[in-house]
Structures are given as structure tokens and as C-alpha cells.
Amino acid sequence: MGFLESVALYNFLRGPMVWITFIIFIVGSIYRIYTLINLAKKEKVVLPFINIKAAIKSWLHWLIPFASRNWRLKPYFTTFTFLFHTGIVFVPIFLYAHNALWYESWGISWWTLSETVADVWSIFVIIGCLFFIGRRIFDPTVRFVTSYSDFVFVFICLFTFLTGFLAHYQWILPYRAMLNLHIMFGEIMLIAIPLTRLTHMYYFFFTRAWMASQTAIWKIKDW
């Protein structure tokens, strides 16, 4: 326990590790997007094929809950996945505690979420994670295609939010230990985004654009 609580670890995670994380996250993301576009350029058919108008329509339909047919067919899943994803994208950005950190180190700040909203939203994300884990264990179809990495992704998200939430309320573990854990998981998550299949955050837009252009040529909708 001693190590987890130590100021040394805290200093490391809040110091060099933050830099490493953000550099990997940003450089890695740019690299991922760049290599994909570059590869697509080499395959001459891909880029000229993309139809931006269709792509935007398709993005909107799949980013709005219940706007596409499959979202409507699976109401529970849709609810959870949208709570989860909106949470995982917006909560860290607009969280008061995170903002305070930005302010401390860079002197910048922006609009923040109120405490209750952040708490409730975090709980939603946690429930969403549990739902995903449950699906992966109990739904035979999903279980068949699940590999260990899928669990790892969900657990990273789960632990990040869980520890952040618990640290805030100073439950279970001492504040400092929980916070250290939280920062660690948060950093792992950010690093994992460009390195693993969590790149779907960016690739979503490319793959959808591809399919949307395809279906635009076929004169049908893909939502």
C-alpha cells in the first residue's frame, strides 16, 4: 500500500508520465490517421471513391441514438453504448477536477460540468462497462468472437472511471492511492487509444465514410 500512496509515484505520474502519455497519444493518433490515408492513397480506388456528403449523413445517423435501423433494433444496447461513449469522450474533458489541473499547469480553463452531472454520468459509464462485460460473458454470439483484449479494453475504461469516482469520494482506499491508480489507468487508456483497436475512435469516421460512399453509389442508405 505504501508505494501506491507514495508522493514519489504521484509525482512521476503527474510529471514525466503525463508528458509521455500525451506525446504518445497525439503523435500516435496522427501517425495512425496518416498511415491509413497514405495507404489508401496507394490503393488508387479508395480516395476518389469517397463521397463526403453521403459520409456526413451516415456519420450523423450513426452518432445519434436510434437514428439508424440497427440502433432501433437494439434499444438496450444503444442506450448503454451512447451513455458509455458520450461519457468517455465528454466527462474527462469537462470535468472540474481535470480542468483545475489544466489550469494549474497551463493557466487555461473552460466550461465545466457540475459535480452531480459528472457523478451521475460516471456511474452511467460504469454501468455501461458492466453491461459490455456481461454481454461478452453471457451472450454466446459475442462470447465466440471475444478475445482477451476485448475484456482488457472494457476493464481499462471501467477502472479509470471507477477509481476516479472513488477517489473523488475518498472511499475504499486512501485518496492518494486511489488517485494514483486513477491517473495510471487514465494514462494507460490514452496510450492504448492509438496503439490498439481503440483507434476505432478515428477509424470509425473512415470506415463509415467508405461504406457510405459505397451505398451512395448503390443508391441506398446505410443506416
Add this chain to the structure above:
Amino acid sequence: MAIKLEISEEKEVYRSSYFPEYVRPKIYDPGLDETIKRLTPEKIEKAYQAVFGKETARIKAIVETCIHCGLCAEACQWYLSNDRDPTYAPVAKVKMTAWELMKRKGKVDAGLVYDIARIVFTECNICHRCSLYCPFGLDITFIIGLVRRFCFLLGVVPQRMFDQNQTFMATANQVWMSQSDYIDTLFWREEEGMYELKNLRIPMDKEGVEVVWFPLAAEPKTGPYHIDRIAKIFQVAGVDWTMVTMNDYWDSSNMPMFIRDFFTMQRIVKGLYENAARLRAKKLVLTE
């Protein structure tokens, strides 16, 4: 209305040695069962390298984006019809074929190639429905098509499919029909049709027409009534149309596409288009 029927023609069961969940009735198809005996690891790896060796944006994007969520499962009629058997889900088909090959870098044995060929040739119709249901719009059929190409390079293709491809290579149609047989059939249909419609004509190789109609090879062979029906409709509507008998390129079915024999496929498409261009047609109507 629920339909439940108990017929089990195939009593024997085939169990994949790679995926314990993959259990299917045993169906004998020389195109699969015999050809896998000829495979060697080197051959398999070579075919793998030819198809998956070069990294391409589409394969990369598809494989690295799929988050294994299983949302595509309910799009597939195979999955729904087989009581939601997990091994019929589109993503499971990709898992058992492309992922497995990629994971092992093509170093697999013939048993897996059999499974793969069976999955891509007899359990997916390339219908694209799953792509409309995946939240990422992943083109699963693209992967299946690649794997089909991989199997084709190895020669592991269901017998009838391979057979038809050979027929295409030799005769440019699906049914071993020669040009003279074809022309004969058209004359015969013209004559038959005249009993129902006065002066029915089936024009051949007429230039500068509005429409060129390409039949499917099965039509002159097994469903010749289609030809005079079409002729009647066109005649009643007063369409200036023609059929093509030149150069043997008149069958629009293009079976080689299914096993991704790109060369024969291109040849057929080119042949059809060139014929139509030669006749300066405005429209090309491929059959139903």
C-alpha cells in the same frame, strides 16, 4: 409464422479441429475434400502472401476497427435461420477465416483451409446485409471475398463452382453452349412465339439499337421461354432491341466473380461491353 421442420439428410457430423463450436453436417464435395489433400504448407503460405501479404488500407481498417461487438450477427440470414448459432455470425466467419490466417501468418494446415473454404463458399452469400448493420460499416464481404480468392489460388473451391469457372474459360458462358446452338435456340423461340404474337422477331446483332439484351446462359439452356417472353414485351412496347451472338460473349452471369478469378471475370465483362459498344447500343439490359 414459425416454421419448424425436422429433416436430417446428413447424419454424419463434421467437427472442426480448430473451433470446437464449429459443428456441421458432413457434406461430401470433391472440390473441397479432395483438393485439400494436395495442399502443402508452402503452397498455403504462398497463397496467403499473395492475398494478404501486402498491407492495404481496407484490410487494415477493417481488421483493426472491428471491436468484436457482434452487432452484425442479426443481419445474417444464416445466423437467424440456424437458431442463432454463434458460428454463423458474420464476424464469426471473419474470425474463423481471415483473423485465423492473419494470426498464424498463413502457416496453417489443410484442415483449416477446409474449414475456411467451407465457410466462405457455402455460408456467406456476399449479400452485404451485415455491412448495413455494423456500426462501423465494415465491409465484411470484402474480407470474405479476399479469403475466397485465397481458396481459389489454392484450388480449394466447391466442385460445381470450379466447374462453372472452367466452362466460362472455355466457352465464355456457363453451360457449354456453342454459338450455333445459341443461334438455333433463338430461331426456335422466335418460331414458337409467333403463335402468340404476330410476326414476333428476335433481332440478332442489329446495330444502332436502343437496347441490347444479354440473357443468362441458363435461359437458352433450361428456361428458353424467357427469351420469347422478353421478345414479346419488347415488341409490344415497340422497343428497338437486339440480342448478341458475336464472339460468344452473351452470357451475363459472370460466375468467375464468385471465386474471385479476376482474369476470367475481366474477360467476360470486357467481352460483353465491347459487343454492346460495337452495336452502338444506348442501353444494356442484363437479365433478371
Add this chain to the structure above:
Amino acid sequence: MGYKEIPFEVMHPGEFYYELLVSGRLKIDPAKKIKEPVTLHDPCNVIRRAGAAEKFRYIVEQTCEDFREMYPNREHNFCCNAGGGLSSLVQWYSHEARGNRVKAEQIMATGAKIVIVPCHNCTTGIKSIINYYKLPVKTMFFDELLVNTMYIPEEMLPEEG
């Protein structure tokens, strides 16, 4: 496939029949319209990959009195299960038919007696379902449909004898 600028339109007969009907070149004889309930199978190739759904519906509505949709339909239809080359694999026919119970259920749910299948390949698929599950329906092509219902001018009919 590599042919970007082809000097002519490539179309499915259904689309062409649609043009004929809309432009009035082909007329339907109201007396000959099909009375039995019909439903329409949407072939993947022309519906999902060419967006001809509405045109096909127009043809069917013009020629049949009792048209019932399958559900799901249009681009969300289920495949006939003969696509992708399966139509020619005789060894696999019952495997193929077993793999498409949903389509059989879909057809039965409409209560139709005739399934209009505007595609040779799909006809193979639908027929194998019909045979396997013993469905009380039959398939029909657009050409048959039109030949049976179109208005043929007097002077085009052959003389008796």
C-alpha cells in the same frame, strides 16, 4: 470494374420495364391483373446494390391487385441464400435451404400465393426453400408477369387457325 466511362447505361430488366410502364409504351390490361396475393423478393444485387426498390414496387403495383410487403424489405431484405455462387452447388442445396428459414417465415407471414422474384439466381434460392419447407407458393418473374398482364393491341394478335 475499371470501366468508368461506359457509353451506355447498364440496367436490370426491371428498371427497363419501369421505364416502359412509366412512359406508357407498355400498357397493362386492367382485366388481366393478377388477383392472387403476391409478395416481392428484393434481390440483393439490384436492390441493395443498385437501389431499384421503388421501381420494382411500381411494376408490381401496376400489375397485381393484392401486393403484400415482406418485412424487412427493400435494402434490408434477407438474401435468397443462393447468392455468392451458392445457386449452383447442388451438393449443398439442403444446407442452403436450412440456412434460410427466415426467408421462408417471411414469405409465409405475408400469406401470399405468388412470390415475384426478379432474378434467376434468387429464383433458385427461393425454389429450394419452397421445396425444402414445402411452402404453398410459387415463384414468378417480371417477364411472365408482364406477358400475362400487358395490353396487346388487336393487330398484333395472330389470326385464328
